[in-house]
Amino acid sequence: MSDIADLYLIDLSLVDKFIKRRNIKKILLQAPDGLKPLLEKIIRHIKTSSPQIEIIVSAEPWYGSCMLSVNEVKILGADGIIHVGHNRYPWLYKDLGIPILYMPAYYLGKPSEELIDRIVETIKYRDIGIVASIQYIPYMNELISSLKLKGYNVYVGNPSNQWMEKGQILGCEYSAALNIQNKVEAFIVVSGGIFHALGLSLILREHKIYGLDPHREEVWEVSIYSDKILKIRYYKLYQLLRKGIRKAALITSPLLGQYRSSIIAYLKDLLEKNNIDYQVFSTTKVDKDRIASIDNAFSPDVFVVTSCPRLPIDDLSEYHKPVITPGELVMLLKKSVDKYIFPW
Numbered sequence: 108m109s110d111i112a113d114l115y116l117i118d119l120s121l122v123d124k125f126i127k128r129r130n131i132k133k134i135l136l137q138a139p140d141g142l143k144p145l146l147e148k149i150i151r152h153i154k155t156s157s158p159q160i161e162i163i164v165s166a167e168p169w170y171g172s173c174m175l176s177v178n179e180v181k182i183l184g185a186d187g188i189i190h191v192g193h194n195r196y197p198w199l200y201k202d203l204g205i206p207i208l209y210m211p212a213y214y215l216g217k218p219s220e221e222l223i224d225r226i227v228e229t230i231k232y233r234d235i236g237i238v239a240s241i242q243y244i245p246y247m248n249e250l251i252s253s254l255k256l257k258g259y260n261v262y263v264g265n266p267s268n269q270w271m272e273k274g275q276i277l278g279c280e281y282s283a284a285l286n287i288q289n290k291v292e293a294f295i296v297v298s299g300g301i302f303h304a305l306g307l308s309l310i311l312r313e314h315k316i317y318g319l320d321p322h323r324e325e326v327w328e329v330s331i332y333s334d335k336i337l338k339i340r341y342y343k344l345y346q347l348l349r350k351g352i353r354k355a356a357l358i359t360s361p362l363l364g365q366y367r368s369s370i371i372a373y374l375k376d377l378l379e380k381n382n383i384d385y386q387v388f389s390t391t392k393v394d395k396d397r398i399a400s401i402d403n404a405f406s407p408d409v410f411v412v413t414s415c416p417r418l419p420i421d422d423l424s425e426y427h428k429p430v431i432t433p434g435e436l437v438m439l440l441k442k443s444v445d446k447y448i449f450p451w
């Protein structure tokens with residue numbers, strides 16, 4: 108077993124119940140790259156408890172449960188999916204057509220005394236909100252108890268939907284923080300790296316946002332990073348305002364949770380009202396090569412990514428033409444750039 112697999116808790120009894128209840132014969136396993144080492148443990152378990160089952164491991168990156176692919180399931184002939192590392196994506200409007208077991212993997216580490224002391228040294232606000240990505244919900248709950256003992260008033264918000272856990276956020280869904288924003292002065296975002304903390308910092312500009320990485324046991328203020336990102340975003344927006352937009356590429360995805368038909372319909376309407384020519388493009392992968400290919404074929408003035416609002420910000424800001432989010436297009440076309448709109 109790899110070291111990473113030892114760091115996370117998964118409930119293998121769920122696998123047995125799922126296979127039995129759904130009468131699964133061929134199963135597809137999915138996990139984000141960082142949690143793929145956990146799959147070996149699940150494969151060994153299935154081979155022991157249900158040796159007749161055919162197992163296929165999807166090598167796709169699966170960085171969100173928004174990425175479900177009807178095509179992959181149909182072509183491989185799988186009759187069940189075990190999706191490790193996430194719970195159900197809240198805006199999955201269509202059914203994949205086969206049963207899915209969402210199996211969160213919970214980080215087993217606990218906050219150390221040294222980390223709590225570092226938080227006390229760093230965060231002087233008394234009323235704080237805490238949110239976490241799914242892996243760190245148990246860690247967040249431990250942290251809450253420790254911080255209360257240090258005299259903090261700690262608030263945890265409810266998510267916008269029944270599929271997410273209390274205090275849970277995604278890179279594009281921050282209701283658990285937004286629902287308590289009026290009660291707190293600062294937020295701690297518990298997550299690996301800066302991704303989730305940066306997203307919240309782009310939405311709540313009046314609050315202090317602190318990232319907390321449980322693996323490195325580091326806590327830091329996020330505004331230096333979000334200020335830098337916002338400078339880049341506004342540079343692109345002002346560039347477009349100056350030059351104007353004649354032609355736009357709306358990029359969507361054939362992945363189930365990333366096909367946002369209502370956002371596309373809204374943006375199409377907005378573009379038409381502004382007499383802007385547009386074309387909708389579909390691609391599962393949105394990277395520099397895909398953008399360059401669309402650019403080559405259509406030469407738009409702007410690319411609007413409707414599949415995942417993080418891609419323009421986190422991955423594609425260096426492309427020589429503006430690649431923007433739906434929220435940024437709305438800011439431009441409504442000529443209302445004072446308040447930055449994120450995520451949509």
Ligand code: SF4
Pocket residue numbers: 170171172173174277278279280365414415416417
């Ligand atoms: S941030 Fe992107 S990858 Fe993550 S859940 Fe949202 S759409 Fe999916």
